[in-house]
Amino acid sequence: MKFIHTSDWHIGRQLHNQSLLDDQRFVLNQIIELATEHSVDAVVVAGDIYDRSVPPANAVALLDEVVNRLVNELKIPLIMIAGNHDGHERLGFASRQMNDSGLHIIGPLTKDVRAIELNGKAGGALFYGLPYADPATVRQVFGCDVSTHEQAMAKLLEQVDEHDSKGLPKVVVSHCFLDGGSESESERPLSIGGADKISPKLFTPYSYTALGHLHGPQYKGAEHVRYSGSMLKYSFSEQHQNKSVTLVELDGDGKASFELLPLKAMRDVRIIEGELAELLELGKTDINREDYLMVRLSDKTAILDAMGKLRSMYPNVLHLERTGLMRENGKVELNRDHIKKGELDMFTDFFSQVSGETMTEAQQQAMSAAIDELHKAERTS
Incomplete structure (x- = not known):
């Protein structure tokens, strides 16, 4: 078989x-x-x-x-x-x-x-x-x-x-x-x-x-x-x-x-990093420039219409991060950590910031049950 x-x-x-x-x-x-x-x-x-x-x-x-x-x-x-x-x-x-x-x-x-x-x-x-x-x-x-x-x-x-x-x-x-x-x-x-x-x-x-x-x-x-x-x-x-x-x-x-x-995809999904001028130059010889891309720009100065310039060379740029501008204050790392948190962790942080107190075990269990019910309703809707 x-x-x-x-x-x-x-x-x-x-x-x-x-x-x-x-x-x-x-x-x-x-x-x-x-x-x-x-x-x-x-x-x-x-x-x-x-x-x-x-x-x-x-x-x-x-x-x-x-x-x-x-x-x-x-x-x-x-x-x-x-x-x-x-x-x-x-x-x-x-x-x-x-x-x-x-x-x-x-x-x-x-x-x-x-x-x-x-x-x-x-x-x-x-x-x-x-x-x-x-x-x-x-x-x-x-x-x-x-x-x-x-x-x-x-x-x-x-x-x-x-x-x-x-x-x-x-x-x-x-x-x-x-x-x-x-x-x-x-x-x-x-x-x-x-x-x-x-x-x-x-x-x-x-x-x-x-x-x-x-x-x-x-x-x-x-x-x-x-x-x-x-x-x-x-x-x-x-x-x-x-x-x-x-x-x-x-x-x-x-x-x-x-x-x-x-399996070979029609377009790959990948992340490219570097300064705008460097990436645009590399795009001239990149045979896979139509891939779905996340771009992390390391330029530390403001750029007018960075996405438009990138899409003129890479038509399927789907997401842009300005890591160069944000590196010093650490916002990128904070944002990534925030995305990786589950719903319960995010609500726990929100609760603490609003009320000034940490959630009790009973409150966490109640919130967990509510989130589970929302996921279940989403699957059956």
């Missing part, structure tokens, strides 16, 4: 208000070509298919193109689960009617975790799709007492453990945050205070675990517990990441081997 593991497509995403739809189409076509080239038996997408719970029409149209090519034209089964960015009910619409076509969509969490049996050219496997679900959702669906993401995941995996696979390898597909995973700025937190972290040990008993949520390709706990990473760089913090999909092959004993198949 051979399949491609990918995740975090985020179709419809923007980078600093720049639509990435054409860039996404460019890379999705590569994924289809890789599936054909390697004669895979399935493609697995581990959540965050869309970037928003209510995706724009052009994002839906692009996904429809991809699904049609894979499932209808190439006859390659496709498994997709809902991530924390997806609208679970919308993504899962009519999924039961589509199963026989080779399209398997796991949208809302249900009480019965369904095993999807796929037979490849050299054997079969069972795939268990576990859509993103916070502890409150698991409590509601299963009527159980869980308070952390790890307890919620352990509850879902009970059915996977109990299911008789009849000797076939078990592949778990999930969208979550494993403890110790390397984050980037483009991922939306699943929770606050560390309650979203899950031990990788929960997934090591299975032949392979296809994970989504973290945008950098990596594994945790064991080599067969893997994040494929996103298909594109969705923040400047990812400029040094190499994007790929993971080609997985299960042998007759259910042991997994993997290979990272690189």
Whole structure:
């Protein structure tokens, strides 16, 4: 059994208000070509298919193109689960009617975790799709007492453990945050205070675990517990990441081997630094000057229309920082530290500045619950 593991497509995403739809189409076509080239038996997408719970029409149209090519034209089964960015009910619409076509969509969490049996050219496997679900959702669906993401995941995996696979390898597909995973700025937190972290040990008993949520390709706990990473760089913090999909092959004993198949973006996402005159001169010979750029200007004097001058050479400058002007008073470092803080940390600072007192533990817990509810409402709106 051979399949491609990918995740975090985020179709419809923007980078600093720049639509990435054409860039996404460019890379999705590569994924289809890789599936054909390697004669895979399935493609697995581990959540965050869309970037928003209510995706724009052009994002839906692009996904429809991809699904049609894979499932209808190439006859390659496709498994997709809902991530924390997806609208679970919308993504899962009519999924039961589509199963026989080779399209398997796991949208809302249900009480019965369904095993999807796929037979490849050299054997079969069972795939268990576990859509993103916070502890409150698991409590509601299963009527159980869980308070952390790890307890919620352990509850879902009970059915996977109990299911008789009849000797076939078990592949778990999930969208979550494993403890110790390397984050980037483009991922939306699943929770606050560390309650979203899950031990990788929960997934090591299975032949392979296809994970989504973290945008950098990596594994945790064991080599067969893997994040494929996103298909594109969705923040400047990812400029040094190499994007790929993971080609997985299960042998007759259910042991997994993997290979990272690189993806090439239509435009790279990177940061350039220096004085304006120097950067404009370098741009004359920069064959990648149409990349999406963050520019950090080190000039210490005022510049009239710095962005306009830069865009005359680099048309896709998306963000400009005047580090030279701001270096002495340290505002840049302060601003970056402020951006990296979570919502709770920022509100705690605000509370202290306004009231002159620190928040009590009870106040922090109440604020944490309120922020969680806001994130949940945003996902379901």
